[in-house]
Amino acid sequence: EIVLTQSPGTLSLSPGDRATLSCRASQSVSNTYLAWYQQKPGQTPRVLIYGASNRATGIPDRFSGSGSGTDFTLTISRLEPEDFAVYYCQRYGSSLSLTFGGGTKVEIK
Amino acid sequence: QVQLVQSGAEVRKPGASVNVSCKASGYTFTGNFVHWVRQAPGQGLEWVGWINPHSGGTKYAQKFQGRVTMTRDTSIRTAYMELTSLRSDDTAFYYCARVQKGYWHFDLWGRGTLVTVSS
Numbered sequence: 001e002i003v004l005t006q007s008p009g010t011l012s013l014s015p016g017d018r019a020t021l022s023c024r025a026s027q028s029v030s031n032t033y034l035a036w037y038q039q040k041p042g043q044t045p046r047v048l049i050y051g052a053s054n055r056a057t058g059i060p061d062r063f064s065g066s067g068s069g070t071d072f073t074l075t076i077s078r079l080e081p082e083d084f085a086v087y088y089c090q091r092y093g094s095s096l097s098l099t100f101g102g103g104t105k106v107e108i109k
Numbered sequence: 110q111v112q113l114v115q116s117g118a119e120v121r122k123p124g125a126s127v128n129v130s131c132k133a134s135g136y137t138f139t140g141n142f143v144h145w146v147r148q149a150p151g152q153g154l155e156w157v158g159w160i161n162p163h164s165g166g167t168k169y170a171q172k173f174q175g176r177v178t179m180t181r182d183t184s185i186r187t188a189y190m191e192l193t194s195l196r197s198d199d200t201a202f203y204y205c206a207r208v209q210k211g212y213w214h215f216d217l218w219g220r221g222t223l224v225t226v227s228s
């Protein structure tokens with residue numbers, strides 16, 4: 001089974017900083033089925049990026065996704081106060097199963 | 110309004126079973142797979158499995174095989190997840206979520222049902 005490893009576990013940054021979050025798969029993953037979510041305390045996850053690089057409806061353009069194969073990246077170009085949250089990558093596989101990464105917490109420095 | 114409405118919080122003793130419901134509205138229930146995802150307090154997201162509301166077909170995460178059953182009632186647009194032989198580490202929020210065809214990402218979530226397993 002494919003494992004998704006997110007790094008770092010915690011990212012301490014200031015508003016206005018650039019955030020770079022990594023999601024590494026134990027085997028090659030199809031770009032089509034790689035997504036990123038944001039979750040704030042007490043809320044359900046919200047999709048940010050699907051298909052590795054497509055922004056979901058209503059997501060600001062400071063969020064971008066890239067990567068292929070086993071290495072994927074979520075970039076937040078300039079952190080806004082509302083962006084401090086936990087971020088998860090997710091992949092759907094050929095075995096019809098689904099996997100989440102362990103998450104990266106972006107906290108205020 | 111497009112939404113998934115889940116049943117309320119449950120408390121169970123170890124060894125018991127729980128059945129959580131997820132009622133869809135505002136879209137064609139049989140048009141999208143419904144997944145179940147759980148999140149223990151302070152922990153990450155864990156995929157439990159999916160059901161195809163059209164056919165009733167299911168796929169479960171290996172970890173839950175033998176303990177989870179997902180069903181649906183298309184007449185009332187509702188999906189169900191039953192988890193048996195509950196343990197304390199099953200204490201979590203259980204979310205249902207609609208997956209978007211093509212890219213298989215979740216575009217609609219229920220608000221979650223807290224299942225607490227305690228003696």
